[in-house]
Amino acid sequence: MPLKLKKIVKMINRVIISGGGTGGHIFPAIAIANEIKRTNPSVAILFVGALGKMEMEKVPLAGYEIVGLKIVGLKRSLDFSNLLLPMKLLISLWKARQIIKQFKPELVIGVGGYASGPTLKMASWLSIPTVIQEQNSFPGKTNLLLAKKASLICTAYENLDTFFPKEKLLLTGNPVRPESVDIVNKRQEALSFYSFDPSKKTILILGGSLGARSINEAVVFALKNTSQDTKIQFLWQCGNLYFDTLSLELDLPENVKMLRFIERMDFAYAAADVIVSRAGATSISELCMIGKPIILVPSPNVSEDHQTKNAMALVNQNAALLVRDIDAKEVLIARSIELLRQNELGMQLSENIKKLARPNATAAIVAACQNVLANLTVRNGK
Numbered sequence: 001m002p003l004k005l006k007k008i009v010k011m012i013n014r015v016i017i018s019g020g021g022t023g024g025h026i027f028p029a030i031a032i033a034n035e036i037k038r039t040n041p042s043v044a045i046l047f048v049g050a051l052g053k054m055e056m057e058k059v060p061l062a063g064y065e066i067v068g069l070k071i072v073g074l075k076r077s078l079d080f081s082n083l084l085l086p087m088k089l090l091i092s093l094w095k096a097r098q099i100i101k102q103f104k105p106e107l108v109i110g111v112g113g114y115a116s117g118p119t120l121k122m123a124s125w126l127s128i129p130t131v132i133q134e135q136n137s138f139p140g141k142t143n144l145l146l147a148k149k150a151s152l153i154c155t156a157y158e159n160l161d162t163f164f165p166k167e168k169l170l171l172t173g174n175p176v177r178p179e180s181v182d183i184v185n186k187r188q189e190a191l192s193f194y195s196f197d198p199s200k201k202t203i204l205i206l207g208g209s210l211g212a213r214s215i216n217e218a219v220v221f222a223l224k225n226t227s228q229d230t231k232i233q234f235l236w237q238c239g240n241l242y243f244d245t246l247s248l249e250l251d252l253p254e255n256v257k258m259l260r261f262i263e264r265m266d267f268a269y270a271a272a273d274v275i276v277s278r279a280g281a282t283s284i285s286e287l288c289m290i291g292k293p294i295i296l297v298p299s300p301n302v303s304e305d306h307q308t309k310n311a312m313a314l315v316n317q318n319a320a321l322l323v324r325d326i327d328a329k330e331v332l333i334a335r336s337i338e339l340l341r342q343n344e345l346g347m348q349l350s351e352n353i354k355k356l357a358r359p360n361a362t363a364a365i366v367a368a369c370q371n372v373l374a375n376l377t378v379r380n381g382k
Contacts, residue, residue, distance in 0.1 A: 010374035011040040012107060012366070016100065018048040018119035019111035020055030023209050024282040028133065028362075029055075029111040030062045031175035035366045046103050048096065050114040054209070069095050071114045092118040100126055107369060109133065110146060117142045124149035129376060131369050135174050135281030138309040139163050151372045154365045156281060156358070157313055172365050173358025174285035180265035181289040190267035194257055196233050203336050204235045204272035209261055211239015212278055214328040215297055216246065222333035223250065230255055232337060235271060237262045274340045276332065279311035285361070287320075291354040293346040295321045295336055297328050319352040 017033055019025045033045050049055035051068035059066040071092040096118045100108070108123035109131045110116035120130045129151040132143055137157040139147075147153055147164045155164075156174040183190075191198045207215045216238050233255040238246055243260035252258060262268045269275070269290045277283050279298040287294050296314065298307035314320035321339065323332050339346060358364075 010370050012036050012043055012369060012373065013040065014044045014103065014105045014107075015369075016046050016048055016103060016105040016108045016119065016123070017111065018108065019113035019116035020047075020049040020059075021053050021113035021115075022280070023054070023058075024135065024280040025111050025113040026055045026058050027177050028135065028175040028282055029109075030059065030064070031177055031362045032109060032111070032133070032365055033062070033064055035175075035362045036369075039366060039370075044103075046099070046105070048099060048115050048119045053114070055113070055115075067099055069115050069118060071118060089118065093122055096122040097126070100128065107131065107373060109369065110143075111135070112140070112143065117146065120146045120150070129372050131365075131372060133175075133365060134160065134164075135285075136306040136310055137281075137313045138304050138306045140303050140306070151376075152368055154368060156285060156361070157310075170364075170368050172368065173361030174281055175362040175365060176282065176286045176289060177265070181269065181286055182266050183270035183290065186266060186270040190264075190270035193264065193267050194235060194271060196235075196257075196271060200231055200233050200255070201273045201340050202233050202235060202271050203340060204268055204275045205336075206237050206262075206268075206275065206277040206283070207239045207242075208237075208278055208280070208283075209240060211237075211242040212297070212299065213242070214325045215276065215278075215332065216242050218328045218330075218332035219256075220246070220250065221329050223253075223256070226334070228253055228255065229337065232340065233257070235259070235262075235268055237268075274336055274346070276336050279307040281306075281310055284310055284314065285358070288353050288357040289359060291350050291357070293321075293339055293349040294353065295323055295332070295339060297323050297325055297332065300325045314353065314356065317352055317356065319349060319356055321349070 017029050019029055036043055045064055047059045047064050047066035049066050049068050050071050056068055069092040070088055100123055107129055108120055110120040111133045112135060123130050132146055132150045132153045134143055134153055134155045153164050153168045154170050154172040161169060219236055236258045238258050240260055272292055275292055275294045279296040296311040298311045311322050315322050323335055
């Protein structure tokens with residue numbers, strides 16, 4: 001845990017933030033960058049991502065410079081591209097070294113994703129302090145390796161000392177986008193935005209920016225095999241990968257609104273009475289802030305099955321319900337409607353999930369990073 005300094009304040013002047021691949025890594029990274037910039041408007045911030053991944057688009061839109069590494073993950077199936085991974089890793093390490101040498105950061109922050117591995121590894125080799133922002137309840141192999149040389153590991157869950165050195169851990173929570181969780185007094189505006197009936201209950205269905213096959217199949221199954229309750233309306237984010245196909249396949253009733261991507265998450269959350277979601281770390285952190293009854297459908301296609309572990313951290317505290325991905329098609333929508341009608345259970349879940357929220361996570365992470373630099377200054381006698 002970082003040394004608590006009372007008088008020394010060390011602003012961050014030059015920092016690299018590395019990671020991405022999904023919105024669950026990118027948006028926390030941007031939140032951290034925004035908070036660093038708030039504390040020091042003259043800071044120089046450089047992002048390092050993976051070429052071809054969504055960070056190469058999202059980060060510049062947020063106003064930050066990004067450079068990409070030719071790094072990819074190991075595919076689970078037998079694939080020729082796996083044979084090229086060692087070479088791509090070596091090239092990415094060399095590229096990361098060039099980036100660090102040229103930019104000269106005083107700190108490197110890793111948020112997870114393909115690019116964070118070679119970037120933080122090279123920073124450690126060059127004796128530059130590194131901070132890991134571990135978002136999940138079960139760490140990935142890359143962060144376990146990087147932790148050995150890291151100065152600090154910011155976590156969103158307790159009891160990670162079974163994986164990481166206890167003296168390096170700081171429980172901060174995960175950064176969330178403030179604009180996404182600001183839902184106070186927005187319900188009527190949100191319902192109007194989506195042309196929804198304010199007298200009806202709303203179920204929000206989230207599959208992530210790309211979409212979730214099993215969740216989409218559950219909605220399609222319900223539309224084709226069950227009678228529609230017109231007193232319930234659905235806001236369904238089907239994802240970019242599935243929108244065009246589903247648009248051609250389905251003749252949607254008036255109470256179902258299907259979107260490729262949700263730009264105004266605050267409106268989506270504000271309109272919802274029950275929320276169905278994957279169990280990515282960032283999604284869960286936002287849902288804790290929102291404080292509404294939720295059903296989590298963990299993706300089985302992630303390393304170490306960490307989404308199930310994330311979900312169980314809430315389920316074990318009676319703060320969420322869980323539907324297995326394999327069961328989702330036939331039971332998910334029926335279960336979400338059932339939850340909508342179980343007022344007492346919904347209120348209990350809502351009350352319990354609010355207790356898990358960490359609204360000051362981003363500020364806590366940045367303050368801890370400043371302490372890392374302050375401690376280094378003290379040790380070096382500067």
